[in-house]
Amino acid sequence: MYTFRYRKDLPGVENRVQFREVLGSIKQMTRSEAERRKKEFLVGQEINTEAAKVPSVLTFAHAVKYYREEFAPEMLRESTFAIADYHLKKHLEHDWNDTPVEHITIDVVNEWARKKRRAGLSWVSVKNVLRTMQRVLSASSKDRKSPFSQEGLIIPERDKLNMQLRRRNAVSFSWKEAGQIVAQIRASDLAASDKTRYEALFLLAAASGLRCGELFALRINDINFEAGTVRVDEAVCARTGVIQECKNVSAYRTVLLVSRL
Numbered sequence: 011m012y013t014f015r016y017r018k019d020l021p022g023v024e025n026r027v028q029f030r031e032v033l034g035s036i037k038q039m040t041r042s043e044a045e046r047r048k049k050e051f052l053v054g055q056e057i058n059t060e061a062a063k064v065p066s067v068l069t070f071a072h073a074v075k076y077y078r079e080e081f082a083p084e085m086l087r088e089s090t091f092a093i094a095d096y097h098l099k100k101h102l103e104h105d106w107n108d109t110p111v112e113h114i115t116i117d118v119v120n121e122w123a124r125k126k127r128r129a130g131l132s133w134v135s136v137k138n139v140l141r142t143m144q145r146v147l148s149a150s151s152k153d154r155k156s157p158f159s160q161e162g163l164i165i166p167e168r169d170k171l172n173m174q175l176r177r178r179n180a181v182s183f184s185w186k187e188a189g190q191i192v193a194q195i196r197a198s199d200l201a202a203s204d205k206t207r208y209e210a211l212f213l214l215a216a217a218s219g220l221r222c223g224e225l226f227a228l229r230i231n232d233i234n235f236e237a238g239t240v241r242v243d244e245a246v247c248a249r250t251g252v253i254q255e256c257k258n259v260s261a262y263r264t265v266l267l268v269s270r271l
Contacts (some may be wrong), residue, residue, distance in 0.1 A: 011035055012044035016052065070106040070114065073150040074098060081149040089247035089254050096249065097142040101126070111147060116162035119143075123163060133169055188216035214240075217267045221245070224261075227253045240265045 012033040031051060033044045082091045105122060106114070123136050131139075137160060144156035151157075165173075183191065192209045200208070215225055223245040232241045242263050244253050256262050 012039065012041075012047075014048050018055075068111045068150075070109050070111060070147075071103070073111060073146050074103060074107070076150040077146045085149075087254060087257055089250060089252065090257055092247065092249045094142045094145065097139045098146070101131075101139045102143055102146075106143070111151075111157065114147065114157050116158040119158050120162070120164050127169075133165055133173060137163070183212070183216055185216050188212050214267075218265045220265060223248060224256075238267045240267060 012035075013030055014033070015028055015030050017028050031048075033039070033047050033051075039047075078095070082094070086094070109118075119140065123140070126136050126139075127133065140160055140163070144158070144160070148154050148156045191212050195205055195208050195212070198205070211225060214220070214228075218225075218240050220228075220240065220242065224242050226246040227244040228240065232243075233239075234241070242261065242265060243256060245256050245261065246253050
């Protein structure tokens with residue numbers, strides 16, 4: 011008998027199921043006729059076409075559940091998960107929960123991003139939220155890969171230019187400007203203890219280039235006055251206000267202060 015096997019999607023089944031089809035007796039048809047009937051069968055049944063594809067039972071909600079209950083408690087710092095959970099609750103779960111994971115492609119992501127931009131969300135925020143989405147999807151996938159890449163995100167040229175201008179105009183202070191700020195603090199009506207604290211904060215920020223969260227987490231024994239260095243091994247979480255270890259290995263470092271400090 012001429013036979014062949016094929017795989018087909020079935021509702022509620024994650025992996026495709028294999029079937030066997032009998033074409034007829036080798037005494038009643040030639041091999042060419044068997045091949046023709048095989049092709050007719052596949053076309054008629056729409057095998058291996060988008061029309062025949064049945065969505066996986068795994069949805070974004072399943073990926074989020076795994077991320078919250080299994081991945082995050084073991085792999086993430088509390089502050090990192092706090093930010094991710096905010097993104098999930100504020101921007102992602104309402105829009106994506108019922109969407110099959112295999113339907114989350116860069117095309118539908120771009121459509122979602124345009125909707126968020128029209129609602130007033132900045133491109134920086136959109137990209138940050140999508141990073142969380144990628145981590146959630148990759149954490150629950152077998153190959154630990156996200157189904158889409160942000161390289162395919164379509165950002166209008168005008169918005170790209172505005173983003174570059176904002177980065178160029180981002181607030182930063184030179185050593186001279188830090189000195190001017192300190193002079194204004196000294197001339198203010200603040201209490202003497204507050205003046206001393208703020209003066210030290212601005213001077214240390216200008217001398218070290220540390221982030222705010224790193225500055226606010228410093229302790230006196232983190233500063234080596236003889237060597238002129240600052241040890242960075244903790245940071246304040248922007249959302250919780252709690253001092254915790256740095257979020258990654260590269261954040262642990264010793265900073266050499268400028269000689270003028």
